Amino acid sequence: xxxxxxxxxxxxxxxGQEARLRCSPMKGHSHVYWYRQLPEEGLKFMVYLQKENIIxxxxxxxxxxxxxxxxxxxxxxxIQQVVRGDSAAYFCASSPPWLAYTGELFFGEGSRxxxx
Amino acid sequence: xxxxxQNSPSLSVQEGRISILNCDYTNSMFDYFLWYKKYPxxxxxxxxxxxxxxxKNEDGRFTxxxxxSAKHLSLHIVPSQPGDSAVYFCAASxxxxxxxxxxxxxxxxxxxxx
Numbered sequence: 608x609x610x611x612x613x614x615x616x617x618x619x620x621x622x623g624q625e626a627r628l629r630c631s632p633m634k635g636h637s638h639v640y641w642y643r644q645l646p647e648e649g650l651k652f653m654v655y656l657q658k659e660n661i662i663x664x665x666x667x668x669x670x671x672x673x674x675x676x677x678x679x680x681x682x683x684x685x686i687q688q689v690v691r692g693d694s695a696a697y698f699c700a701s702s703p704p705w706l707a708y709t710g711e712l713f714f715g716e717g718s719r720x721x722x723x
Numbered sequence: 724x725x726x727x728x729q730n731s732p733s734l735s736v737q738e739g740r741i742s743i744l745n746c747d748y749t750n751s752m753f754d755y756f757l758w759y760k761k762y763p764x765x766x767x768x769x770x771x772x773x774x775x776x777x778x779k780n781e782d783g784r785f786t787x788x789x790x791x792s793a794k795h796l797s798l799h800i801v802p803s804q805p806g807d808s809a810v811y812f813c814a815a816s817x818x819x820x821x822x823x824x825x826x827x828x829x830x831x832x833x834x835x836x837x
Contacts, residue, residue: 611766638823640823640824642825642827647829648829649727649729649812649827649828649829649830650767650812650825650827651827652824652825652826655823655824663823663824665824666824698766698767700766700823702823709755709757709772709774709816710755710757710772710814710815710816710823710825711757711769711772712769712823712825713769714759714766714767714768715766716764716765716766717764717765717766
C-alpha cells in the first residue's frame with residue numbers, strides 16, 4: 608500500500624544545470640499530475656499525464672520544462688538550464704480514473720528544488 | 724487572475740471550539756470543490772469535497788458548506804483538536820471533462836491551541 612513516491616526529496620542545482628524529478632504513482636493509478644508550489648503560494652497545476660501520453664500541459668512553462676510518463680518506470684519532470692525562479696516544491700499526485708473526475712488526488716511528499 | 728481565494732492567511736482557535744475556514748471563487752463553471760490539509764514537509768492530503776449540486780457535505784468533525792450564489796464555501800471543524808493544526812487549501816475543479824486540474828487557493832494556516 609505504498610503511496611505516491613517522489614525522489615529526490617531535496618535537490619540542489621546551480622544555475623544552468625538540469626533537474627530531474629521522479630514520481631511513482633500509487634499502485635493501480637493510471638493518472639499522474641505535477642504541481643508546483645512557490646514560496647508563500649498555493650499549488651499550481653503544471654501537467655497531467657497518462658501512460659505514454661501528455662493529456663494536459665496547459666500549466667507548463669513553454670521553455671525548459673518537460674514531462675513524461677513512459678510505459679515502464681516512473682514519471683519524470685525535467686527542468687533544463689534551471690534558474691533561481693525555479694526554486695520551489697514540486698508535488699506529484701496520482702489518481703484512479705474514477706476520481707480524476709472529482710479532483711480527489713493522492714499527493715506525494717514533494718521534491719524541493721533549490722537553485723543556487 | 725486568482726480564481727480561488729482564501730483571504731485569511733491564518734486562523735487561531737482554542738481546542739474544542741469551532742474552526743471556520745473560508746474560500747471564495749470567481750468561476751461559475753467549477754463543478755467540484757475540495758479541501759486539502761497539509762502538514763510541513765508533507766504533501767497535501769484530501770479532506771472533504773462537495774459537488775456544486777449540493778450545499779452541504781459532512782464527514783465526522785468536518786463539514787463543508789457551499790453557497791453558489793455568493794460563490795463562497797467554508798470548512799467547519801467541530802470540535803477543533805491540536806492535531807488539526809496545519810495549512811488548509813481550498814481547491815476547485817471543472818468536473819465533467821476534468822483532467823485533474825485543480826485550482827488551489829493560497830492556503831490558510833490553522834493553529835489550534837490546547
